[in-house]
């Protein structure tokens with residue numbers, strides 16, 4: 001914890017976000033991720049705008065929360081309908097493996113985050129070093145967004161993979177609802193040996209809207225930790 005009251009993890013997220021924002025060029029259409037690291041990205045963008053920089057950059061938010069934050073800070077927004085191809089997306093992650101495969105969705109925004117990532121020429125993932133993992137599933141469950149209709153059947157299906165399933169709770173004991181009104185089943189698989197196979201099996205199941213395994217979508221990583229800030233680009 002620093003004298004300002006900022007925790008080490010929050011500082012690493014902020015430093016990673018500030019470095020990542022250096023990749024934004026004038027005129028870009030930029031996907032804005034969700035979660036606390038992405039909030040640092042939005043705040044940095046707003047601070048640069050206050051200095052008269054990057055004034056022609058527009059963002060595509062990946063959640064209602066990010067949209068509200070960006071609007072409150074005066075960051076101009078557009079939609080995928082208006083801009084179906086994005087230059088760059090900056091987003092956080094819950095877990096990152098050495099091949100830059102991800103678990104995302106800790107904030108529940110996985111569906112819109114994946115749609116925006118797929119629509120982006122470059123996806124820059126921004127994390128503190130605590131997110132790095134030798135194997136996905138070691139530290140985090142995989143969030144799976146399901147339709148409320150038939151959700152218990154999906155939970156049984158997912159238990160069939162040996163996962164421990166928790167339906168995410170919202171306020172006052174009500175089920176958590178995504179921006180689409182769906183439920184999230186947090187699936188603790190433990191370390192996942194073959195994430196691609198698991199992803200394919202989840203995608204084949206009706207009623208599963210999306211899952212938090214992001215495979216083949218990350219083009220770059222900015223990671224900040226006690227050793228400093230590193231920007232890993234493709235070789």
Ligand SMILES: O=C(CO)[C@H](O)[C@H](O)COP(=O)(O)O
Pocket residue numbers: 033034035036037038091092093094103104105106107108109110113
């Ligand atoms: O996937 C996400 C939201 O759906 C976030 O990127 C992920 O949960 C990381 O959040 P934070 O930056 O707060 O650690």
